[in-house]
Amino acid sequence: MEHLDRRLPVAFLLLLPLLSVSCVSNKKTTVSWCVLSDAEQQKCLDLAGNATARKIRGTLQCVRGLNTRDCLNKIKNGTADAASMFADDVYAAGFCHGLELAAGESHNGVDGFSYYVVAMARRSSSDLSLLEMHERSSCHPGIRTTVGWTVPIGFLVNTSQISIGEQCNFPRAVGNFFGYSCVPGVKDVQHDPRGNNPKNLCEACIGDDNDRHICANNHRERHYGEAGALRCVAENLGDVAFVKHTTIFENLDGKNQESWALDLELEDLKLLCPDGTEAGLDEFDRCHLAAVPANAVVVRMEDKCRVWKFLERLQNAFGNATEGFRLFSSAGYGESDVLFNDATHHLQRVLGSYTSWLGPTYTTMLQAFECEGFC
Numbered sequence: 103m104e105h106l107d108r109r110l111p112v113a114f115l116l117l118l119p120l121l122s123v124s125c126v127s128n129k130k131t132t133v134s135w136c137v138l139s140d141a142e143q144q145k146c147l148d149l150a151g152n153a154t155a156r157k158i159r160g161t162l163q164c165v166r167g168l169n170t171r172d173c174l175n176k177i178k179n180g181t182a183d184a185a186s187m188f189a190d191d192v193y194a195a196g197f198c199h200g201l202e203l204a205a206g207e208s209h210n211g212v213d214g215f216s217y218y219v220v221a222m223a224r225r226s227s228s229d230l231s232l233l234e235m236h237e238r239s240s241c242h243p244g245i246r247t248t249v250g251w252t253v254p255i256g257f258l259v260n261t262s263q264i265s266i267g268e269q270c271n272f273p274r275a276v277g278n279f280f281g282y283s284c285v286p287g288v289k290d291v292q293h294d295p296r297g298n299n300p301k302n303l304c305e306a307c308i309g310d311d312n313d314r315h316i317c318a319n320n321h322r323e324r325h326y327g328e329a330g331a332l333r334c335v336a337e338n339l340g341d342v343a344f345v346k347h348t349t350i351f352e353n354l355d356g357k358n359q360e361s362w363a364l365d366l367e368l369e370d371l372k373l374l375c376p377d378g379t380e381a382g383l384d385e386f387d388r389c390h391l392a393a394v395p396a397n398a399v400v401v402r403m404e405d406k407c408r409v410w411k412f413l414e415r416l417q418n419a420f421g422n423a424t425e426g427f428r429l430f431s432s433a434g435y436g437e438s439d440v441l442f443n444d445a446t447h448h449l450q451r452v453l454g455s456y457t458s459w460l461g462p463t464y465t466t467m468l469q470a471f472e473c474e475g476f477c
């Protein structure tokens with residue numbers, strides 16, 4: 103996990119005493135959190151109320167944002183101070199808005215790692231290499247997802263297999279590259295406003311039991327999501343599925359009762375590695391396309407220290423609570439992963455820049471999309 107390492111340059115360490123002084127001298131004591139749903143808003147208000155009741159220094163306010171982009175704008179112009187975001191949005195926050203990170207989730211208690219993106223294939227498919235995917239067939243959990251789009255397409259661009267050209271039309275380039283694929287949602291108006299995304303990107307999709315909803319960006323498409331992409335390869339409709347390293351283990355041994363999953367055995371599948379070799383399913387720590395970091399708390403640069411100190415007080419009070427308000431539980435809010443991921447063990451401070459949290463491999467893959475001007 104060397105790429106998620108957060109070793110600091112010596113020069114920065116020398117500056118640390120200075121930075122902590124500026125943290126203390128910052129008189130602002132309110133942190134306004136940008137929330138995106140009723141569930142998040144409720145948990146934020148409960149946290150604020152419980153923090154006040156426990157006399158924790160600082161005041162939490164909850165500001166409703168329309169979407170992630172709106173929250174980024176609010177943090178940038180000071181109408182909000184912080185929000186927790188997915189890795190892809192962290193990149194937009196840093197690259198487009200000059201924002202930084204105060205803290206990130208640690209799920210394993212050691213680092214900010216969340217999961218690996220892997221390329222999975224049937225063991226019986228010989229002559230298959232991640233460095234020669236031209237004309238092959240592929241199964242993706244969904245359009246514009248980290249696992250199913252950003253990472254695999256970023257990899258194919260970075261290895262010069264796909265060239266995007268001046269028009270910066272990713273679906274067209276991907277459609278020209280693969281023989282056929284299932285990329286659920288690629289023909290939705292939202293992702294295909296002109297209606298000219300290549301049809302072959304839906305040709306490995308199967309829709310529902312009645313052959314309807316083919317290529318839908320939801321579970322009615324039976325090849326949708328990570329389990330669906332795995333199914334697509336298991337059923338021999340695709341040569342390769344882009345999934346999480348955990349996907350296979352979540353669908354084996356009766357955990358998924360659908361017949362395709364019950365028929366599946368570990369020995370039937372293998373991983374394709376970025377260097378063109380292959381590996382067993384349990385070798386994901388050396389054979390993956392990217393290590394995706396956990397969610398992190400986006401703030402303005404000058405608030406890095408102040409917001410961290412506040413979060414530190416909050417998690418000391420509520421991070422390990424077994425009764426009353428629990429920071430890393432979403433029970434009672436009707437959804438999972440409200441404000442923070444339920445798998446969070448603790449929040450760790452991010453001292454380096456946002457790219458240190460994302461890691462060089464993952465950052466490189468996101469950079470492949472720069473021409474889209476997502477700012």
Ligand SMILES: *[C@@H]1O[C@H](CO)[C@@H](O)[C@H](O)[C@H]1NC(C)=O
Binds near residue numbers: 149150151152426427
């Ligand atoms: C503390 O949190 C709980 C939910 O865990 C909530 O029901 C309660 O209203 C909160 N207390 C205050 C004072 O806001």
Ligand SMILES: *[C@@H]1O[C@H](CO)[C@@H](O)[C@H](O)[C@H]1NC(C)=O
Binds near residue numbers: 172175176179181
């Ligand atoms: C800050 O940005 C938000 C979101 O774009 C906007 O709604 C709000 O009007 C802005 N406020 C100020 C003071 O610029």
Ligand SMILES: *[C@@H]1O[C@H](CO)[C@@H](O)[C@H](O)[C@H]1NC(C)=O
Binds near residue numbers: 417418421422447448
């Ligand atoms: C909860 O307790 C464990 C074990 O004592 C500790 O490692 C962890 O950091 C604590 N978590 C928080 C959020 O304080």
Ligand SMILES: *[C@@H]1O[C@H](CO)[C@@H](O)[C@H](O)[C@H]1NC(C)=O
Binds near residue numbers: 260261462463466467
């Ligand atoms: C991107 O490509 C360069 C050169 O081909 C290679 O050195 C680098 O490791 C690649 N990065 C990733 C993330 O695959």
